[in-house]
Amino acid sequence: MFATAALAADGPGTMRVDYFHTGGKGLEIFALDRVSVEPLPWPGHAARTVDDGEPGAYRYEVRNAEQRLLFARGFGSIFGEWVTTPEAADSHRTFHESLRFPLPDGPVEVTVLRRREDQSFAKVWQTRIDPADPFVMRAPPVRQDLLEIERHGEPADKVDLLLIGDGYTAAECATKFGPDARRMADALFRHEPFGARRTDFNVWGLCPPSQASGIARPSNGTQRRTPVGATYDAFGSERYVLTFDNRELRDVAAWAPYEFITILVNAATYGGGGIHGTFATVAVDSDWADYLFVHEFGHHFAGLADEYYTSPVAYAPAATVVEPWEANVTALLDGAPPKWAELVAAGTPVPTPWPKQEFEERQRAFQALRRQIRAANRPEAEMSALFREERAFTTSLFQGHRHADAVGAFRGANYDAQAYYRPQLDCVMFTRDEVPFCRVCQRALEQVIDWYAGPRRPD
Numbered sequence: 348m349f350a351t352a353a354l355a356a357d358g359p360g361t362m363r364v365d366y367f368h369t370g371g372k373g374l375e376i377f378a379l380d381r382v383s384v385e386p387l388p389w390p391g392h393a394a395r396t397v398d399d400g401e402p403g404a405y406r407y408e409v410r411n412a413e414q415r416l417l418f419a420r421g422f423g424s425i426f427g428e429w430v431t432t433p434e435a436a437d438s439h440r441t442f443h444e445s446l447r448f449p450l451p452d453g454p455v456e457v458t459v460l461r462r463r464e465d466q467s468f469a470k471v472w473q474t475r476i477d478p479a480d481p482f483v484m485r486a487p488p489v490r491q492d493l494l495e496i497e498r499h500g501e502p503a504d505k506v507d508l509l510l511i512g513d514g515y516t517a518a519e520c521a522t523k524f525g526p527d528a529r530r531m532a533d534a535l536f537r538h539e540p541f542g543a544r545r546t547d548f549n550v551w552g553l554c555p556p557s558q559a560s561g562i563a564r565p566s567n568g569t570q571r572r573t574p575v576g577a578t579y580d581a582f583g584s585e586r587y588v589l590t591f592d593n594r595e596l597r598d599v600a601a602w603a604p605y606e607f608i609t610i611l612v613n614a615a616t617y618g619g620g621g622i623h624g625t626f627a628t629v630a631v632d633s634d635w636a637d638y639l640f641v642h643e644f645g646h647h648f649a650g651l652a653d654e655y656y657t658s659p660v661a662y663a664p665a666a667t668v669v670e671p672w673e674a675n676v677t678a679l680l681d682g683a684p685p686k687w688a689e690l691v692a693a694g695t696p697v698p699t700p701w702p703k704q705e706f707e708e709r710q711r712a713f714q715a716l717r718r719q720i721r722a723a724n725r726p727e728a729e730m731s732a733l734f735r736e737e738r739a740f741t742t743s744l745f746q747g748h749r750h751a752d753a754v755g756a757f758r759g760a761n762y763d764a765q766a767y768y769r770p771q772l773d774c775v776m777f778t779r780d781e782v783p784f785c786r787v788c789q790r791a792l793e794q795v796i797d798w799y800a801g802p803r804r805p806d
Contacts, residue, residue, distance in 0.1 A: 358393070358503065360450035361612055363601075364457055364476060365594060366522030368426040371439040375430075377459065377472035380443065380594075381734055383484035389449040390502035390604035391541040395798060396449065400673065402650040403623060406460045406468055407446050411453065418448040422616065423650065427461075427591060432582050443593040444625075451478055466672055470716045488598035494552035496528050497545075502604035505549045506799040508532075509605035512554035512595070512614035514562040525629045526538055527611055528552045534637035538775065539783060540793040541593030547800035562570060562588075562612045575599055577612045577628055581620065585721055588628040590620040596626070606799055607648055615727055615736075621646030634731040638779050645776055647786070649791045652676040654760045654769040654777035657710035668766045674791035675776060676761045677768050687770055687787045690754040702744055707764070711745075711801035713737045734779060741778050749771060783798040 366378040396418045400406065403421020410416055426442045429435055444459065454477040462470035477483075499505060510531060512524040536542050557572035563571040563578035565584055571578075576592030579585065590596055590610065599606055608626040612618070615632035623644030629640040645651040652673035670678045671685075677685045684697065691697060713733065720729050745751055751769045751772050760769035760777075769777060771785035784792065795801065 358388040358449075360477065361387060361389045361601075362448055362450045362476070363597060364446045364448075364474070365597070366472075366474075367441050367442050367443055368424060369439065369441040370426065371435045372437065375426075375461075375471060375490050376437065379474055382476055382480070383495075383602040384450060384478075385447075386487040387395070387601065387604055390507050390606060391449070391799070392503045393449075395801075398602055400440045402666060402674070404462050404503050404672070406462075407450070408458045408460070409448050410456045410458070411451065413453075413730075414456075414586045417451060417455065417792050419587050420624060421650070424625060425591065425622060426605070428622065433560075434582070442591065445593060445597050451476075453478070453771075462672060464667060464669055467670065467719075474615060479577050488601055491553045491555055491599055491602040492523060493603050493739045494528070494554070495606050496525075496532055496550040496552045498549045499546040500549065501560065502549060504800060505587055506547055506796055507549045507551065507604045507606050509600055509603045509608045510550065510552045511575060511599060511608060511610050512552070512613065513573045513575045513590070513610050514557050514560060515554050516558070516570035517556035519560060519613060519776065520556050523613070524552065524554040524611070527613075531609070531611060531629065531631065531636070531640045534640050537637075540796065544793070544796050544800070544803065547796055547803075549604070551605065553599055555599050557613075564614075564616065575610060577610050579614075579616065579618050586611055588630065589622075590628070592628070599603060607644075609647070615731055617727070619643040623647060629746075633727075635734060635779060638775070642775050645788065645792065649674065649788075649795045651670065651776050651788055651791060652761050655776055656705060656759045656762050656767075657714060670789075671761060671767065674760075675752075675754060675770055675774075675785070675788050678766060679756060679768055685756045685768065687754060687790075688698045688787055690770070691756075692788075694755065695750070695753050695755045698768060699757050699772075701750060701757050703750065704757060706741070706744060707739055738779050738781075742780050742803070745773055745780070 363383050365386055367378045367380055369376045398420055404423050406429045407422045409418040454758055457474050457476055458470055459472040461471045463469050510528045515524050534546045557573045562573050566580045575596040576590040579588055581587040581589035604657045610628045611631045617633045618637040619629040621627035627643040627647035652675055668678050716733055754770050756768040758768050761767040770787035773780055773782045774785035
């Protein structure tokens with residue numbers, strides 16, 4: 348059903364600060380682009396405006412003239428990912444980003460902080476915003492019809508997830524997007540803690556029509572101009588799907604109450620992406636779409652780290668190993684216990700043994716075949732068949748292992764075979780196996796749900 352009149356403006360408005368994030372080669376510059384008031388009221392709860400300050404490579408804070416903290420959130424950014432790529436070592440790039448918060452009553456100071464190597468935050472940008480400034484944009488963007496995928500209450504009392512279609516023609520928006528969105532929502536709620544907390548979510552949909560079906564994939568010559576600009580090959584990784592058209596994305600999204608966005612790209616080639624507090628993406632017609640949606644949403648929703656380390660990624664390895672801020676990886680520096688030590692049962696060895704060598708030997712073979720399939724532009728069915736073979740191998744290898752269900756510290760995570768450890772042998776954040784989130788990831792995800800929807804009530 349369409350929810351065009353279901354969102355009365357009974358709370359504060361929503362302010363959005365758009366800015367340019369530029370840098371490379373040790374340089375980082377912020378520049379204000381545009382301040383706007385979005386057409387819908389702020390979707391969040393008035394009593395939950397300042398998070399606990401733990402997750403996020405970046406953080407933004409909003410303070411009034413008396414320096415009272417009104418709003419704060421941790422987040423990740425495309426720039427923050429790009430600066431870890433080899434390209435950033437000898438070039439500069441600019442990315443467009445946005446900060447959203449409840450419309451203040453008077454002038455505010457907006458501060459962006461970046462996490463330093465020791466994991467503390469340092470100020471990198473500050474700007475003063477006055478809602479009464481005549482240059483604040485109040486004219487709404489092009490209206491979008493809001494689709495109610497699943498609604499369990501008022502936005503202020505729920506986690507509001509927005510699914511945006513990209514690469515759907517007008518006919519496909521009318522016939523295909525709705526079923527795709529419901530299928531992805533169902534995939535999410537098959538996993539815990541989302542299943543048990545389903546009624547703590549609202550799921551909304553928007554589908555701005557594209558001129559042609561599909562999105563850009565430059566590596567094989569496919570070019571598209573789509574409403575929110577999703578594209579494969581982000582940072583040179585063939586499977587990484589992002590949009591670099593942030594203003595267009597935010598103008599479309601402004602017609603929904605949302606805290607989290609996943610872009611559903613109308614494509615079958617394996618791909619997706621997820622950036623903490625920014626957005627996630629998934630190729631909805633991939634054979635692995637259900638897994639991709641849930642895995643990438645874990646990045647976006649709770650800042651979960653990738654626990655895999657054998658697949659190629661766009662990022663250069665870290666020069667210095669420090670204890671990561673992400674909840675589900677640890678470095679065990681100087682013999683320190685894992686950050687999830689209270690979940691480790693007595694008698695479980697740390698580090699925790701697992702068939703690492705056998706896993707890595709087969710992974711090298713799988714990754715070589717994967718590169719061959721992509722280099723030869725072979726049919727997607729061949730890639731899916733390879734992934735099924737890979738899944739069968741890991742399922743067989745891990746099945747019955749003496750620590751298969753234990754929480755411990757399993758070496759190999761966060762794109763590094765030696766420096767980092769993951770909490771359990773397998774997890775949605777580690778392989779494409781049909782397994783749940785590990786207990787540490789579930790705990791981190793549940794904490795985010797609690798923050799936006801309130802703690803779970805006892806049955």
